[in-house]
Amino acid sequence: MKVTINDVAKLAAVSIKTVSRVMNNEASVREATRDKVQAAIDELHYQPNLAARSLAGTKSYNIAFIYDNPNAYYVIDMQNGILSECKKQGYELLIHPCNSKSETICEELKKMVQHSRVAGIVMTPPFSEMPEIVKTLSALDVKIIRIVSGKESPDDLSPCVMINDKDAAKNVTQHLIDLGHKNIGFINGGMEHMSSHERLGGYKEALQSNDIEIKDNHIIAGQYSFESGVQGANELLAGKDRPTAIFACNDEIAAGALFAARLMNINIPDQLSIIGFEDSPFSRQTWPKLTTAHQPNKTIAQHAAALLIAATRHQKLSDETQSFIPELVVRDSTSRFVQ
């Protein structure tokens, strides 16, 4: 029932140490030996015991995912991405939901790291954008990888996987401009998120490079929430200088805007185009379905996990840090502006 390294060693007629070498892809194992051992491993369906492995070795085969995000879709996607890489590489994933606003969060995380003996940590916003936390944990003997919004690493505290919200927002805005819109409202997410700054930046850049005036009254400060979308849209649509399109900072806001417009008997997309951001399943549950920017969360997370695991093995991957640009997905909430 239970196959140990010993069984494999016997079958392959080598020492257990050699089997161990093969398992860990270490150098200096003769090709012929490696094949022989691999054959035995396959025949017995041998799987190393993780507990023994991490007890004996100096290395750990655990990585942790630390998050604090109310958006369940986001978390699940990230988690699944990390999980699939862990599976591939024989790592265990420890999930740590926690409260980023807690006073003792630093202490808490430190304790967790020491107790669980994790080799590395994947951090998403807001943790990834809190330098104190990154600093505290860096001091421990763990590798860290952060998923952050931006075109470049915000600092040298750890490697990062970037989501290029700015360029994506620029493209999204350009889509509206290409449809003939010149009066484009913007409903922002909370300013404690880097992504809000980046998306607003992209929006502004697009307008500028098309010589369209940036109107302050068309930029609404908001939160990443449905309610904020309703409120923001009400504000934008109430004034006399009404925009013909709205760029909502994420899909929830867009859904709220959609709803507010509907209440005002404004037909979407004929009288008003609305565009979201993220492409969460949420964006397909609205009617009309949202045009949005697809943020490949699962892929991003998987890439981050791959980098992290490589780092814990002191390997370097060729494309160290990578930047992902969410891509425009055209659905039914945007259309050509007709005077």
Place this chain on the structure above:
Amino acid sequence: MKVTINDVAKLAAVSIKTVSRVMNNEASVREATRDKVQAAIDELHYQPNLAARSLAGTKSYNIAFIYDNPNAYYVIDMQNGILSECKKQGYELLIHPCNSKSETICEELKKMVQHSRVAGIVMTPPFSEMPEIVKTLSALDVKIIRIVSGKESPDDLSPCVMINDKDAAKNVTQHLIDLGHKNIGFINGGMEHMSSHERLGGYKEALQSNDIEIKDNHIIAGQYSFESGVQGANELLAGKDRPTAIFACNDEIAAGALFAARLMNINIPDQLSIIGFEDSPFSRQTWPKLTTAHQPNKTIAQHAAALLIAATRHQKLSDETQSFIPELVVRDSTSRFVQ
């Protein structure tokens, strides 16, 4: 930095075995000794090494959560519930998202259980409602606990935590009846889910006990999705025998119904009451906010995990299996029927 059981033993002037006994809450440790050891543990902030523990012991300190559910909110709640119990009891949680429709799912899960040496498994629908899977895994040396829809255990394959959808649906329907509604439509979820059957049953019971006729044309077969809600509502509201209230089998369906009604210029709740089920965050992102039944997923999952862990320790909890009744949450999508 790294505190081992040895350090504690030295400080407390006892053997490591005694420390181990205290850590595991074993009997036959003198009170005075226990206190002495506990003091040392506290002073050094000792935390046992999980790898060593599971390597040495016959017991495993891992439990797995197996799921296949597109509803991210549901999964996150369940996961957090299990996680919090694991934390409390010093267990690790292995997360296993997988495809219930895969041909090889049984083999896959079997492999996982054997490799990860898990002591127990928490299963949610649809896995918990697939007898073959439960049987296959029961044959292995793992405890299983299932979260299922129903008032009583569907079988003796494993202990279950029940969600009493029927009584909850009855209460929900009664709420509509109490508001004066006599024409109540029902949009069902997919019939492959036990919960759909149960909720429909509760709806029917409520009508019957109030001597209200059950009209077949008021019961729409659907799916647990937004689209299904739109379609179901269209069907219900198109006929001449139009219901004055709709019981949607979950919040997504209800949101779809809400939307369909709005398109037909039917005012909610004045002209039509709509009620959902589950109380997912989703139900607070609609407008008006949904009256629904609160399903305490996190609590349910935590309870299930507690039972499972007790079982792996060969302990029995007093309230073996428990049944949860989702409770009515009145918000803004229902109102008194006025002729």
Place this chain on the structure above:
DNA sequence: AACGCAAATGACAACGCTGTCAATTGGTAT
């Protein structure tokens, strides 16, 4: 005070693997 016995404690091996370092191998240069 001595005895008996259950309760409490401890010594030690074992869990399955990896790190260290020593032993062996095979190929190359003489």
Place this chain on the structure above:
DNA sequence: ATACCAATTGACAGCGTTGTCATTTGCGTT
């Protein structure tokens, strides 16, 4: 053929805990 050296392989200890079983302790009896 021989010596040499790097490449390959193996022996063995040890990771931090628990299970087993032997030993000691403390308490109630006589």
